[in-house]
Amino acid sequence: MGVEGIGASVLRKEDRRFTTGKGRYVDDIKLQGMTHAHFVRSPHGHAKVKGIDSSAALKMPGVVAVLTGQQIVDDKVGNLICGWAVHSKDGTPMKMGAWPAMAPEVVRFVGQAVAVVIAETKNQARDAAEAVQVDYEELPAVTNVKAAIAAGAPQLHPEAPNNIVYDWELGDQAATNDAFAKAANVVKMDLVNNRLAPNAMEPRAALAQYDEAEEHFTLYTTSQNPHVARLVLSAFYNIAPEHKLRVIAPDVGGGFGSKIFIYPEEMVALWASKKVNRPVKWTGDRTEAFLTDAHGRDHVSHAEMAFDKDNKILGLRVKTLANFGAYMSLFSSSVPTYLYATLLSGQYNIPAIYAEVMGVYTNTSPVDAYRGAGRPEASYLIERMMETSARQLKVDPAELRRKNFVTVFPHQTPVIMAYDIGDFNASLDAALKSVDYAGFPARKAKAKAEGKLRGIGFSCYIEACGIAPSKAVGSLGAGVGLWESAEIRVNPVGTIEVLTGSHSHGQGHETTFCQLVAERLGVPVSQVSVVHGDTDKVQFGMGTYGSRSLAVGGSAIVKALEKVEAKAKKIAAHQLEASESDIVIENGEFKVTGTDKSIALPMVALAAYTAHNLPDGMEPGLKESAFYDPSNFTFPAGTYICEIEVDPGTGKTEFVNFVAADDFGRLINPMIVEGQVHGGLTQGIGQALLEGAVYDGNGQLITASFMDYAMPRADDVPSYKLQHTTTLCPGNPLGVKGCGEAGAIGASAAVINAITDAIGNNSLEMPATPDRVWHAIRAGA
Amino acid sequence: MTAISLTVNGKVVSGNVEDRTLLVHFLRDHLNLTGTHVGCDTSQCGACVVHVDGRAVKSCTTLVGQVDGASVTTIEGLSQGDQLHPMQAAFRDNHGLQCGYCTPGMIMSAVDIVQRHGGKLDEATVRHELEGNICRCTGYHNIVKSVLDAAGRMSTAQAAE
The missing domain is CATH 3.30.365.10 (Aldehyde oxidase/xanthine dehydrogenase, molybdopterin binding domain)
Structure with a gap:
């Protein structure tokens, strides 16, 4: 390699502007004649919109216009789309209700926009939005997936009876039942994968400009994929044909999936910029981000794993309820199906797998891809199952995994994916060595003598990245090539x-x-x-x-x-x-x-x-x-081992050691790769210990600020020990696999496995707050 | 409306502002100093940290009227011409940033931390002191490295003066 070629940790070219305050994010851009938008949002989880009175708002200083949901419908702006068609077991297409950019008749989650105020200044728009009178008739709401599918539950969309979007399956049910019939041991578990708010530090923003002379729009937006935004805005929302719409995503302050989707606010800004014939800027605040950015995860699952007498896995059965929120976001349908159940084989030889996933509407913010998107949910389920199985079968958790590792490649799993290459023993060995696994019992004993509960937890994750071979995803329902x-x-x-x-x-x-x-x-x-x-x-x-x-x-x-x-x-x-x-x-x-x-x-x-x-x-x-166009997915994989200590008096978890051994194939810039791992691990730890987006039964998000939603801070997480093992990806010319999501996919199971090991009670849900851990210690005693 | 006058990055600036104008909005909207960011509404994330009379302050919870007559330094005023401040250089050299959004506030806080603790910083102290700054990208690993590195560079620079 050259000093700046492949494999060199070249310092980042972008950092001079970012460290000197010269980054250029959407909210930093000002246009001549620019107006400001502020949305009027539903305070109710579920309600009829009986009327909107804008008369007082229109008289407020600086107000240019008040636009409502009915007007956007009248102007034939299209409803928001879901771009991946998933079919139920019975072959019927998924059942979706309409999602207009602003609600003309019914609101289905707190924060859903019903109107927008356009004014000369941000403060004037905000003041006037408070003066818009909306007459709501409250309807009963439901936020929990189990409650949403129960008899008599409030119904969100007439198109989706019982709030069920789809009832989907993957794998061979009969073969899996046969495997369980032959099993020497069966391990069963219920798992909750907690709902998360993505919280990129830059809130979403949109600045739209209409050029009357050219009949041309320009949109500056916080997007991870500006071309997809233009395609969707043109082809489905009738904003303008593609050659009359320019989409610019300048510096964007983090995304983590939440900025993939095309949101109502961008559509409204574009539409409004033509209506008022002036540039319109909207910049979300943090509470709007909590209420309206697509959330992540939110699965409730039951899993069963069958083992033979030698502790080889025979089969896996999984039943998952996935919360979609009130509307189907752009790629939401694919997340708990093709990005989740296809990874349920983990790093293991599992001859038979059968997964059922029911997608459910609730009166909550829409749920879509968040760092890892389906793969963290799969990895968490499998790796909690493996650790739990090791405890029940009374074998070493590392050895149970090793016994079941896939070692011959390519490997066809029973759930679509064909793993091209990997060396799972290599990453496990690297992690075991780095954490000094052999010395753990002595460390545990020493901690015990000091009144602390020490635990160690594993997570051997695999993910499918390099998304994606267009033909393959097309056959699975994707609306685009990748x-x-x-x-x-x-x-x-x-x-x-x-x-x-x-x-x-x-x-x-x-x-x-x-x-x-x-x-x-x-x-x-x-x-x-x-x-x-x-x-x-x-x-x-x-x-x-x-x-x-x-x-x-x-x-x-x-x-x-x-x-x-x-x-x-x-x-x-x-x-x-x-x-x-x-x-x-x-x-x-x-x-x-x-x-x-x-x-x-x-x-x-x-x-x-x-x-x-x-x-x-x-x-x-x-x-x-x-x-x-890639020929296959790539399969980054690795082992994370986490060693923690719990204070039995307070339930507080402290990290002793966190080791990550990843195989990402060839590394182009190791410094950047390691930075991606650090960030991913922290989001995984955040899910395990701190974060949870919580709704009450009426649909109020009770964690809608950084005062209420615990983001990982510097003293919540450790410094990490990273190792790299390498098998070159045979599917692309660089031999690379991708590193952006691994940490978030693998970390949470390692943390929960470690805490449950420490406290001797396997019944512990995320986030494992001191309160929950303290109660689990007592319940397990 | 209130007439205010203050020094920002060494220059005297004045203006008539609405009484409710926050310092961060004055910097961003009136002075076009857009390096200072807003990441939350509750004074938690620290993307808006600037120095007021040499101390780190969250500019999203400060009315510009409160700093009338004060001297404010923003991220744009930290470097000496093309010469990065040691903290800026350390963030770059240690990959202490990714998307860059929290970075200005992080750097301004970090400079204040080093100035208050001098050469006595260790990892635990840096992590504790960074409590008021949230980063979603880096997992803090390289931010902590950057601050410790810069603490060394700043004390060396001070000793040389």
């Missing part, structure tokens, strides 16, 4: 621009993608820049989520670089009067091998653009593009 595009522009002076359909909102693409160019063409990263997040600059792209940017987006860059290299070599050979096959690239120079003849890349680029002396028939210019 390839990525790239364009490499070599400028006449030899500087290079990488245009990518991926979007960086913290992942460091502006650095990592330049390293791919440095590796290939020997150009310093300072001579390369990454262009992303603007539909006018980049032709198309599917964006960033599912740990896909490097495995899919990076592979598209490599494909385009191959084409650039091939053309540049032809030009160099012509200029040097040598054979093309004798040209090699060294440190940015095109050399004739075995001679001292060479030409630097800028001279090759200049020759391409002057076109004075090119090979016969060659087109001028040096710019290539590529689309890359």
Whole structure:
């Protein structure tokens, strides 16, 4: 590798602007004549909207307009869509109620918008929104999945009887029943995967501008995938045709899935900008984020695992209720199905699996992908099951896992996925060594003597990333292809621009993608820049989520670089009067091998653009593009081991050690990879110990601020010990697997396994707050 | 409306503002100093931290009228021309940031922490002191490293003066 090529921890190019306050986020942008939007939101979990009186608000200072749900319906702005069709067991399509951008008749969750005030200043819009009188007739609400499907429950949508969106299955039920019939031991568990609020630090925002002369819209928005936003806004919401709509996602302050989706606020800002014929800006506050950003997780499951007499797994049965909230968000239907049940085989040989998932409407915020999206729920279930099984079977938890690991690849699971490569023993061994597993009993005894309860917990996770092979996801119901595009522009002076359909909102693409160019063409990263997040600059792209940017987006860059290299070599050979096959690239120079003849890349680029002396028939210019569609998912995997100590007097958990051994394939920038793991682990620990989005029975979110929802803070989490084991992904040219979600997928089970080990009571739900742990200690005694 | 005058990043600025104007909105909307961010409504996240007369303050819970006559430093005023402040450099060198949104407030808090504790910082103290700043990206691992690194650089720089 070169000093800036693949494998080098190059410092991030984006950090100078971020550390000096020069980042440019949506709310930082001001346009001439800009107005401000403030939404009037439902205070009720479920209610009829009987009337809206805007007369007082319209008389308030600075008010430009008050627009309501009925007006957006009258203007034929489309309802929000769900882009992944999932069918129930009986073959019927999922049953969905309509989701208008502002509710004209019925509100179904607290925070749902019914009207918007447009005013000259933010404060004027906020003041006037308080003066909008909405006449609600309250309806009974339901927030819990079990209650929502019970007889007599309040009904949310007439299209979905009993609040059931779908009743879906995966796997072979008969084969699984046979496996259980033969079992020597069966382990059963009920599990709750707690609802989380994503809480990217930058609240969502939208700034829309309508150009009357060109009949053209521009939208600045906090998006992980601006091209998908444009596609959906054009094709389904009737805002404008694609060539009349530019979507820009500038610096975006974190996403974690929550900024994949196209929300009502962006639609309303665009629509309103034409109505008032002035730019309209909306910036959410934190409580709006809690109320309206798509939440994550929220599963209630029952699982059963069958073992033979040698403790080999024979089968797995899972039944899950997934809470979708009040409406089906953009990719929500895929999360508890194809992103969840397909990973239920974990790292193990499980001959038979049968999973049933019921998707349920409740009077809560819509639920969709949040860091890991379905895979954390699968990993938590499997890894809690394995730990619990080891305890019930009275065997070592590491050895029970080892006995059941998949060791031969490729491996076809009974739930769609075909694992291409991995070495699960290697990551387990690396983690065991790092945590000094052999020394644990002595440490536990010492802690006991000091009045503390010490525990150790494992989590051997696997995920499917590199999302995704378009044909495969198309056959499973996806409404889009999940390839990525790239364009490499070599400028006449030899500087290079990488245009990518991926979007960086913290992942460091502006650095990592330049390293791919440095590796290939020997150009310093300072001579390369990454262009992303603007539909006018980049032709198309599917964006960033599912740990896909490097495995899919990076592979598209490599494909385009191959084409650039091939053309540049032809030009160099012509200029040097040598054979093309004798040209090699060294440190940015095109050399004739075995001679001292060479030409630097800028001279090759200049020759391409002057076109004075090119090979016969060659087109001028040096710019290539590529689309890359992966052939399979990638399968990052690893082992996390967590050692904790619980104070039996307070129930407080303290970390002693947290070891993460991950196999992400080839690492392009190890520093950035490790940063991704640290962040993911902290979100996983947050889920395990601190976080929970809690609704009361009326649909009030009682954790709607950072005062009520416990975000992980610096003194809640430890410093981490990271290890890397490597099997190169055979499915893409870089051999990479993706690292963005692993920590969030694997960490929570390790933490809960450790606490339950420490306290000797396996019955403990997330978040394992001191109060819950304290009670569990007493209940288990 | 209230007339106010204060020093921001070494320059005297004045204006007539609504009484309810918060310092953060004055900085962002009136002075276009958009490096100071708003991440919550409850004074919890610390994305808005600036220095008022040398002390770290959450500008989202400070009325601009309260700092009339004071000297305010924002993230934009921390570096000396092209020369990054040691804390800014340490965040970059230790990958102490990802999306960058919490970073200005994090850096302003961290400078204050080092100034108050001098060279006596350890990991536990840094973690405890960062309680008022939330980051969703980094898991704090590299932020803690950055602050400890910068503490060393700042005391070296001080010794050299």
